[in-house]
Structures are given as structure tokens and as C-alpha cells.
Amino acid sequence: MSKTASLATLGAALLASALAAPTAQAQMQTCSVMGGSFLFSALYPATGEMPSRSNDCMSALGDGMAAVQLPIADKNIDDIAAAQRRGYGLSDHKWGFLDRDGKLAISPKFDAVQPFAQGLAAAMDGNRWGFIERSGDWAIAPDFGEAQPFAEIGVAPVRKLSEWMLIGRDGERLDIDLGGQLASLSVGPGEPAPVRTTYAPVYQGPDGKQISLIKDLEIVESFGAPDANLFVVRADGALGIVDSDLNILVPPLFDYIDPPRKAGGLWTAAGGATYQALLKPDGTVVGSEYREVRQISDDLWWASGDDREVFIINRAGKTLAEIDRPGRTSIGQFGPFVTYRAEDETRVFAPQADAPVILEKGFLAERTIQDELLLVKDEKGAVAGLISRDGHYLSRKDHDWVGQIDSVEMRGGWYWPNDIDGRLNILGPDLEPLLTPEAVEKLDGFGVEIVPRVDKAEGPVPIAILDQTWCQCNDEGTGLLLSDGSMVVDKTWGRVSLLEDEPLKTNKPRFAIATAEGIGMIDETGKVLLEPSQDHISHFHNGFALTSQNGDIRALDRNGKLHDIPSGFGLKIVSPGLVTYQETAAADELLRLYDIAAGEPVGEARFRTVQDFVAGQAIAKTADGRLGVIDESGAWILKPDYAEIERINGKLWAVREEPTGEAFSTKPKAIVNAAGETVVAFTPSLKVTTWADGRVEVLSHETGLHRLLSENGDVEIDGRETEFGRVGHWLRTVRRPATGYLTANGDWALPLRRGVGSSFHGDRALFATAEGAHLIDRDGETKADLPAAQWAWPAGADWLVGWNEDEDKTIYADAQGKETLSVAGRSGSFRNGVALHRPDRGEKPGWMDRSGKSLAIGRYRDLSRPDDEGLAYAAAQEGLYGYIDSEGRYLIPPVFRDASRFSDDRAIVMTSSSAMMIDREAHPLARVTEMCGVRVLYGPDNRRVWPESLPERCR
Structure with a gap:
């Protein structure tokens, strides 16, 4: 019998024994997968090759030790089982360690652990991390919020009081500068060892104040008005509100916090919490906890309470009404207006009013007019009134002619109600009639040309130009209609015309008057500033208009003075x-x-x-x-x-050397200062944005350029060094990741600098920045530039591997940077002459040799590279894992839910009912399953090792 056949037979027999159907007391799905699936991990060499999944029973070996989670020793086993039945899960289980023979080397007593490395393992006691020896004793007392494994040079990254640092095996902090605001810290293999840092965001306010966030708190966006200095933050996946001192105004409980449709209104917080909330722009909570909130217009919100009562709330957070549950059916909506019909009255909630309008008995809301006015009618369908967005009410009881309204025009910011025969009146923003009955009658004799309204004008302003009608039969002349209802007309004025461009920007417009003597000018009240004498007057521009008289051209100022010009x-x-x-x-x-x-x-x-x-x-x-x-x-x-110039701020200009003729051209643009000096070189697709504080952001996605300039053009932030952006009026900065190289003596061989570096392979290391990837020597000097790709150089690999995503190809290079192989698709690094290779995005990866030739081993749902002994884990099409040889034959059958690579001749596998440590012949050396609510450890002889006794109901 061949070795392969004997192994397969032996493995099948052993597994049949180990995987026998569980007893009635055993629980299925004993071990839970932690995290998501990570298939074909060897395709992604930058991440390292990991087990396809991890589980909460037993971990892969590190330094010949595997972590295992079991019941604690100092508590009654029946109490532990009872707690599990009450839904407390594994609260009375802790972590210990097995040795490579499956023996329990360290009893379960730690809340969390990491693999052993360099003879020590990080372990958690309560919520603090320390380091233990192989005996299970503390080598470094638990005093850290986070801890990473020890590296070969004898240092480990730890976090204490929100600060990352490096410690030695004695637990003492190394006296080296890592920079401030670290978000993470790691140390790689080799000497000198790569020390990699990432940095946390820093937020700087307009006054220079800085915020450095605590761990697990992320600023999502600004909240409320930009100058309120409030922020939406995320903590543990939920959203809340904090101020610039990180004081919590709204606890992080919600799935979303949405802004209002129009700035200045109420924000909506909902999801996640047992209630919903409305929030003012200053972060204060409106009212109480609501069951439901909904924005019903730009200015009004609807909220329901515990008893299903309804609250109508305006943008200032004022509750305009509380309506009981039966009254909910009497709530109506007309565009931005909300109505509530009670037994004896109808209340109208105008969008920008502080109190409801109470309609007379029998009056009802009918419809809106362009969402600006609400039309009110009586029970017979006759017009009874108008209500504005501000809550002003024009009622028929106050003005009989209101009942004759057939239509309302909104012209120039004024309301013009008409009946079927003509104009009834003119209404201001407060719906007050401007015209007396006599003035209305007089107005009918004029043609009317609207003058746009300018807000916040003091005193009477022109509403309209009064002109002759088609018949030219008005003997009063022409003139202006003013906002106080008065008319300024003159029989000698043949025509009046506006001398301003629209939109009107002044509340003191000027008008031309045409008479038999010529053209003159009047002000906004009809006062003559320039007697009629000119042949033509242009519109005003930059404070002057051009006039002509008998061929002579002069400049006219707004006071009516003429100035000689050529x-x-x-x-x-x-x-x-x-x-x-x-x-x-x-x-x-x-x-x-x-x-x-x-x-x-x-x-x-x-x-x-x-x-x-x-x-x-x-x-x-x-x-x-x-x-x-x-x-x-x-x-x-x-x-x-x-050829083209665009003003930025008077000290800087964006320029092009060649004309484009396009509004949004991507052709190269540069920024120069007043001296003609180049601040930003000619760059394609350059976008320039001036911030409110005068600083200038320049960005080109095409080239990766991103800088923040002072108003003079000095570089304040270079995006290659520091990522930056705006959050409201605040500046968010994050330093780019950096790498330095540290010796075993705790000295910098190469100090930290921007970029991500690999371990040294002989005298070369990979070092990548935003500008590209390079090979450096031990002095940090660039020795070779690598082509564009995402490069990695894993430990133990002689070739670098780079993936070009745009072209979907993989490039390999040697230690001198010379290309050795290029293949279509994505591939990982080589190990024992084999790499994972996915020729096409739609294909399953397989094996490839160093010539780029695919190896015919079949296709699997997951696959690793062969180890030094030729074994690789592989998931069959059914999704179960086993181990194959170099020809794709299963030496260990695919019967596992998950499997790790072999390390120190041991692997961790998982079935539906247990997790096991096996050797290369598939002997189970240790097995964890669950019985009667507790985890149980069995040794290589299938005898129970832990706990000493089972719960009473299983005995």
C-alpha cells in the first residue's frame, strides 16, 4: 500500500472516530466562527496568509501553543451551565493554552489572549492587557488598553491611556519618538524591524483649537450651524452629538441623524434607540422622547408620543399643538401648511409662524397657491381668506373684496389678487392691502410693469412702473407705484424704464424718464435727479451709466451728476x-x-x-x-x-498656457502669484476651491496632488504627507502612515518617514509612498523604482509581488527590482515554488508555478499554498475543508467546516460540533466540544481533560 493511500485510510478511520455523532447531551454548532469568511487569503500577500476563519474554541498555534476557551476552574460547574441556559453564553469561560501535544499547559483564566511569540503571549485580565510566560505567570503585569505580540527584536506595541508606545521584555517603555496622535502601531519581523504607524484624525477649529479623538470615537460630520462647533460622532456603530470639548450632548444611540431639508431647522435622530428625537441646531433635544418623528415640510415636524398623541413642531423647536390620539384623523396637509379640524374650529399651522391661525367657524382650507399662500373658503365654496407662510391672515370679514378673489399672482415679491374683471389690490408680504379703493380704481388706467422687490428695504420702495395702456388714453402720464400705496406720476413723462440689471441688488433703483425734451433720471421715490436732456442712458454698471447727447458721451453717477469722458x-x-x-x-x-x-x-x-x-x-x-x-x-x-486666467483671491491666479474654450476643461492649469512665480505647476484636472477663511485647496484626482495653500500661496498642508478635509468650519487632518526601522538595541536604523515598508530581505526592503514603490537599502536610499502596482514583499519570499488593478495583471520582481514574471489576473506570493493565481475575475483561483504555468489540481471553494511538507488546505465544492497534496489529491478528507494551515506540524480544524488540533496524519490531539452548556476538552486518547466534572444533569 502506498504512503498516500495509507495516510488517507488512516485519516478516514481516525476522523470517523473523532467525528462520531454527538451524544444527546452534546450541543451542535459548539464553536462559533468569529468574523467573516476570508477565502483564498494567499492571493493577498499584503495581508498575510491567515486561516480561512477563526473560531472561539481553539486558535492556531504560535510558538507551539494554541489558545483554548474553557470553563473557569474557580466556579461550580453546575452554576456555569445554569448561567449558559439563562442566556449568559460563555461569560464563565476563559482562555488557556494547549501545548503541541494537546495537553492543557495553562488553565483557563484569561479574558482574551493572543498567540505566543518570542516566548510571551498578550493576555487580558478584566479589561487590561499584559504578557504571560509559557507557565501562565505574568511576565509583564496587565496595565495596557491594547497589546500586540512581541517582535523578534524584543519589543511589543502597547496602548496605555490612549497613547501607543513600544515596550521591552521588561515592560519598560522605550525612549523613542513615534510622533503624536497614533491610531495604531505594529512591529514586523527581522532586524532592523519595520515599525509601522498610522495616525488618528485631528480636528482644528477656526480659532486654532484642536480636538484629538479618544479611541473608538469617530467624527462623521458637522452638526447644526457651522459656527456652532458641534459634531455628529459614531461610537460602537451608533451616532450621537458632541461639542468641541467632546462633551456628549446627545448619547450615541441612533442609527442615523439626518439634517433638515433647509438649513436652520430640526435634525432627526432615529433607529437603534427605543425612541426617536428631534434636535435643535445647538444640539438640545426638543420635547421628550418620541415614538416616531417625521419632517412634513421645510419648516414643520410631526411627532407622536407614547399614547399616540401627535405634536406639531416648528423649526425653532416650539410645539404649536398637541393633538390626542382620536384627533389624528383630523390632521390635514396642504403643501407646507398643516391643518387640524376640531369640533368648533380649524387651526392652520403656517410653516414660518409661531402660533396657529384660528379660522372662523365654517371656514376651511382649500388649496395652496404655489406653496406660498393657503386659500381659505367658506362652506359654500366662496373665497374667505388667504394665509401666508408667516401666518399672516387676510380675511373676508376684514375686507369684503376678498370674497371676489379669482386668482392671485406673485409678481416681484408682491401678491396681486384679481377678480374675473381685473385687479383687486396689491398685498405686501404681511398680506396688508397697499391700495385704497380709490387707488385701485386709478391703477386700472395704467399699464403695469413689475419692479422686483428687494428684501429689508426701508421706507417706500417702487412696486411697479406705471405706463400707458395700449390705447395711450391715460392723461395722467406715467410714473411709479410705491409700497405705501402712493403713486408718483407726471403728465410730461412719456415712458419710465428701470436703469438697473436684474436681479435687482439695491433698494434704491434708478429710472429713466422719457419726455419731449429728452431722457432724464429719477430715484426710487420719483424725485428727479437729472432733468430730461439726454438722447440715451444705459443701465448702471460699477456705479455709473453712460449717456449720450448730440453725439457726446458722458458718465452719469447715481446722484445725477454728469462727468466728461472721451x-x-x-x-x-x-x-x-x-x-x-x-x-x-x-x-x-x-x-x-x-x-x-x-x-x-x-x-x-x-x-x-x-x-x-x-x-x-x-x-x-x-x-x-x-x-x-x-x-x-x-x-x-x-x-x-x-491664454486663460482665473482670479483666485487677488494674490493668486489660476492660469493656462493654451486656450481651452471649455467651462470645465481638464487641460493643465497652474497657480501663480503676483510675482509670476509658480505656486502649483501645470497640472491636469486641477480643481481650485477657496475656503471661507481665505485658504485655497487645490486638488487633482488624476495626479494625486492635494494641497492646502495660504492666501499668499504658501503650502500649509501637503496631501502627500497629511490627508485633510473640511468638517463644517473645522479642518480635519490625518498624517499619512509612516515606517521606520528599529534595531534590537532600541535605536532607529532608519527614522520614521512617510510610507509603508516591508522587512529587510538581505540588504533590500520594499518602501511604498503615494508617489510609487521603491526598493531601498539599509541606509534608506532608493536603489530601484518599481512599476505602478500594489506591491508587497512578504517575509520568506524571494520575489516581490505587485498587482496592477487597472490592467488586472500581477508583476513579480527580484531583489534588484528587475521584473521576473508578469501574468494576467491576480496572483499571490510564491511559497515552495507555488502561488495562488486567479486568471480572471470570474474564475476560482488555482496554483501556478514560477514560470506562470497553471497547475492542474482542480478548482476549490478555498485554497492555500502547499507548506514545506506539501500539504495545503482546500475546500471542496460542498464547502468542507480537507488537505491536499501537490497533485490535488485529498490526503485528509474534506470533512471540516474550517481549517488552518499547518504550523509546527499542527493544524486547527472545526466541525459542526467541535474544534480539534490534528497532526499531519490527521490524529486528533485535542478536541473541544460542548456538553450540557459547558465547553469540554478531550485529549488525544479521547478522554475528558477539562473540566474535572460535568454538570450534574450529564453525569
Whole structure:
């Protein structure tokens, strides 16, 4: 009989014995898988090759010891079983260790453990970590919040009081600088050993205040108004609210905290907790705990209490009404308005009102008008009133003509109610009628042109221009209708027109009046500022309008004063006080600046175009079509060397050397300062954003460039060194991961620097940064650049392996950086001449030799590489694990739910009812199962080792 056949026969017999059906007292699914499935782990060499799953019964060996979870010794076994039946699970079970022969070397007494490494294992007592010896005694007392295994150089990373540090085997802290705000710390194999750090986010407020988060607390976004300095945070997967001192305003209990539809309203917190909440922008909780909350408009919320009563709440958090459960069916909604019909009245909750509007008996809400007004009718269907969003109420009982309303127009910010024959009145924002009955009658004789309303205007403002009707039969002339209901008209004015561009930005607009004598100008009250004398007046721009009279062109200021300017061509007001002009109409004539106040030209004619000045600067084009920036004296601030210029802040400009003709071009753009010095070199797809504090963010996803500049262009943050972004008005920064190399003496062979490095393989190590991957020597000098890929150099591998995701190919290189192999698809590192290889994303991985040739071993649902003895775990199509040889034959049958690689000739396997340590011949050396609510350990002879006795009901 061959060795292979004998092993298979022996393995099958042994497993049949070990995997016999459990007794009635044994429980199925004894061991629980911890974490998700991690299949084909050897495809991903940067992660290391791990067991496909871990379980909470027995761990893989480290230094010849395997962790095992069993009942504690100092508690009655019947009490432990009873606690399990009451739902306390494994609360009375702790971790110990087995040796490689399956003997219980350390009794169960630790709350958590890590594998042994360098003769010590991290172990937890309560909630503190320390390190134990192989005897189970403490070598380093439990005094740490976290601990990682000891590395070959004799140091271990630990966290104490939220600070990561390195300690020696004596437990003393090493006196080395690791930088602040560490999020993680690890030490790799070899000497010098790679020390890798990652960093926690730091948040900096506008006043320079900094927040460094405690462990397991993550800022998700800003909360409320940006200047409130409040944050939504996540802790243990739930959301809450904290202030800038990390004081908890709302405990982290919720699955989501959503902002209102419109800024300044109430936030909604729900999910996870037993209640839901409404939160003001300052973080205070509105009302009490609600069963349900819902935003029903931009300004109103609906909430229900424990007794199913309903609360109507406005954006300020004020409860406008409490309606009992039977009354819920009487709640209605009309766009942004909510109504409640009681027995003797109807209440209307306007979206921006602090109190409900009480309708007269018999009056009912009918519909909204463009979501701005609520139309109210009586029982007979006649119009009874209007309600505004602010809760102003225009009632028929106060004005009889309200009942005649057939339609309402919203024009220029004013309400214009009409009946079937014409205009009834004009209503202001408060729904107060502006016109007397006499004024309404008088208005009917005019044509009306609306003047847009400017908010917060003081005093009467123009509502409309009053013009002649089609018949030109109004003998009162034309003029203005003002917001106090008065009319300013003049029989000599033939036409009135607005001299402002829209949207209107001033509450003191100017108007042109046309008369038989010419064109003049009036102010917002109808006062004449310029007597009619001109042939034409342009719209105002930069504080001036251009006028012409008998061919003479002058500049008109807003006070009605005329200023002499050259009667040229191409006239344009480019700043409050400067005009550009050409002396002739010739096509090649250049523009010249003219100072209106000084009454004289500025400099020579040398510009093809001049854009409007901003803060004393303007972009100008030369005769040959190049762009630069000038000041108000016409001197070049930025020399005309560019095809395109975009102003950033007056000290910095974004420029292009070639024209694009596209609004969102990805062609290279640079940033230069006033001296013409390059701040950011020409970069494709460059996006420039100016922050509220004046700093400038530049970003190019295409090249990976990301910087934060001062308003002068100094680099404050380089994204290659530090990741950054905004959270409200706060700046979030995270230092990029760093790697240094430490000797066994505790000295830096190479200090920490940005990038991720591997262990040294001889005199070379892999070192990767955002700019690319390189091979470095022991002095830290770059010896070879590697092509673009995600590179790894696992311990024990002679070749580096890199995956190019864009091309879906794997590249191998030797220790000099020379490419040795390239294959399509994804592959892992080689071990014993074999690597996992997935040629196509839709295929299952298999084995590949060092020439890139696929090995015909079949396809599996999970697979490792062969170890030094030629065994690899493999999951058959049914999902059960066994161990195969180099030809794909199962030497240990696939009967396990999970399996680890062999280490020190031992592997950990799991079935539905137990976890076992086996040797290469599949002998079970130790087995953990469950009986009567407790974990039970059996030795190689299948005799119970732990606990000393079973619960009484199993005896």
C-alpha cells in the first residue's frame, strides 16, 4: 500500500472516530466562527496568509501553543451551565493554552489572549492587557488598553491611556519618538524591524483649537450651524452629538441623524434607540422622547408620543399643538401648511409662524397657491381668506373684496389678487392691502410693469412702473407705484424704464424718464435727479451709466451728476471711476483707461480687452491675445503670458498656457502669484476651491496632488504627507502612515518617514509612498523604482509581488527590482515554488508555478499554498475543508467546516460540533466540544481533560 493511500485510510478511520455523532447531551454548532469568511487569503500577500476563519474554541498555534476557551476552574460547574441556559453564553469561560501535544499547559483564566511569540503571549485580565510566560505567570503585569505580540527584536506595541508606545521584555517603555496622535502601531519581523504607524484624525477649529479623538470615537460630520462647533460622532456603530470639548450632548444611540431639508431647522435622530428625537441646531433635544418623528415640510415636524398623541413642531423647536390620539384623523396637509379640524374650529399651522391661525367657524382650507399662500373658503365654496407662510391672515370679514378673489399672482415679491374683471389690490408680504379703493380704481388706467422687490428695504420702495395702456388714453402720464400705496406720476413723462440689471441688488433703483425734451433720471421715490436732456442712458454698471447727447458721451453717477469722458468707441465702465475706450473704430485699435474723477487718460492704449476690476485688479488682454492682470494705473501685476486666467483671491491666479474654450476643461492649469512665480505647476484636472477663511485647496484626482495653500500661496498642508478635509468650519487632518526601522538595541536604523515598508530581505526592503514603490537599502536610499502596482514583499519570499488593478495583471520582481514574471489576473506570493493565481475575475483561483504555468489540481471553494511538507488546505465544492497534496489529491478528507494551515506540524480544524488540533496524519490531539452548556476538552486518547466534572444533569 502506498504512503498516500495509507495516510488517507488512516485519516478516514481516525476522523470517523473523532467525528462520531454527538451524544444527546452534546450541543451542535459548539464553536462559533468569529468574523467573516476570508477565502483564498494567499492571493493577498499584503495581508498575510491567515486561516480561512477563526473560531472561539481553539486558535492556531504560535510558538507551539494554541489558545483554548474553557470553563473557569474557580466556579461550580453546575452554576456555569445554569448561567449558559439563562442566556449568559460563555461569560464563565476563559482562555488557556494547549501545548503541541494537546495537553492543557495553562488553565483557563484569561479574558482574551493572543498567540505566543518570542516566548510571551498578550493576555487580558478584566479589561487590561499584559504578557504571560509559557507557565501562565505574568511576565509583564496587565496595565495596557491594547497589546500586540512581541517582535523578534524584543519589543511589543502597547496602548496605555490612549497613547501607543513600544515596550521591552521588561515592560519598560522605550525612549523613542513615534510622533503624536497614533491610531495604531505594529512591529514586523527581522532586524532592523519595520515599525509601522498610522495616525488618528485631528480636528482644528477656526480659532486654532484642536480636538484629538479618544479611541473608538469617530467624527462623521458637522452638526447644526457651522459656527456652532458641534459634531455628529459614531461610537460602537451608533451616532450621537458632541461639542468641541467632546462633551456628549446627545448619547450615541441612533442609527442615523439626518439634517433638515433647509438649513436652520430640526435634525432627526432615529433607529437603534427605543425612541426617536428631534434636535435643535445647538444640539438640545426638543420635547421628550418620541415614538416616531417625521419632517412634513421645510419648516414643520410631526411627532407622536407614547399614547399616540401627535405634536406639531416648528423649526425653532416650539410645539404649536398637541393633538390626542382620536384627533389624528383630523390632521390635514396642504403643501407646507398643516391643518387640524376640531369640533368648533380649524387651526392652520403656517410653516414660518409661531402660533396657529384660528379660522372662523365654517371656514376651511382649500388649496395652496404655489406653496406660498393657503386659500381659505367658506362652506359654500366662496373665497374667505388667504394665509401666508408667516401666518399672516387676510380675511373676508376684514375686507369684503376678498370674497371676489379669482386668482392671485406673485409678481416681484408682491401678491396681486384679481377678480374675473381685473385687479383687486396689491398685498405686501404681511398680506396688508397697499391700495385704497380709490387707488385701485386709478391703477386700472395704467399699464403695469413689475419692479422686483428687494428684501429689508426701508421706507417706500417702487412696486411697479406705471405706463400707458395700449390705447395711450391715460392723461395722467406715467410714473411709479410705491409700497405705501402712493403713486408718483407726471403728465410730461412719456415712458419710465428701470436703469438697473436684474436681479435687482439695491433698494434704491434708478429710472429713466422719457419726455419731449429728452431722457432724464429719477430715484426710487420719483424725485428727479437729472432733468430730461439726454438722447440715451444705459443701465448702471460699477456705479455709473453712460449717456449720450448730440453725439457726446458722458458718465452719469447715481446722484445725477454728469462727468466728461472721451467720445470714443468700445466704452465700458470697468470699475467705479474707470472707463475703457478706443479713440477710433478701427479693428486693430487698442483700449485705453480713463479716470473719470481726474478727467484724464491713464497710461497708453495697449489692451485688446479689460475685464471688470475686482479689488483694484483686472484681467486684461494684449494686442497679441495674451492675458495678464493690471492695477488701476494700468501697470501689469501679472505679466501677460497666459491664454486663460482665473482670479483666485487677488494674490493668486489660476492660469493656462493654451486656450481651452471649455467651462470645465481638464487641460493643465497652474497657480501663480503676483510675482509670476509658480505656486502649483501645470497640472491636469486641477480643481481650485477657496475656503471661507481665505485658504485655497487645490486638488487633482488624476495626479494625486492635494494641497492646502495660504492666501499668499504658501503650502500649509501637503496631501502627500497629511490627508485633510473640511468638517463644517473645522479642518480635519490625518498624517499619512509612516515606517521606520528599529534595531534590537532600541535605536532607529532608519527614522520614521512617510510610507509603508516591508522587512529587510538581505540588504533590500520594499518602501511604498503615494508617489510609487521603491526598493531601498539599509541606509534608506532608493536603489530601484518599481512599476505602478500594489506591491508587497512578504517575509520568506524571494520575489516581490505587485498587482496592477487597472490592467488586472500581477508583476513579480527580484531583489534588484528587475521584473521576473508578469501574468494576467491576480496572483499571490510564491511559497515552495507555488502561488495562488486567479486568471480572471470570474474564475476560482488555482496554483501556478514560477514560470506562470497553471497547475492542474482542480478548482476549490478555498485554497492555500502547499507548506514545506506539501500539504495545503482546500475546500471542496460542498464547502468542507480537507488537505491536499501537490497533485490535488485529498490526503485528509474534506470533512471540516474550517481549517488552518499547518504550523509546527499542527493544524486547527472545526466541525459542526467541535474544534480539534490534528497532526499531519490527521490524529486528533485535542478536541473541544460542548456538553450540557459547558465547553469540554478531550485529549488525544479521547478522554475528558477539562473540566474535572460535568454538570450534574450529564453525569
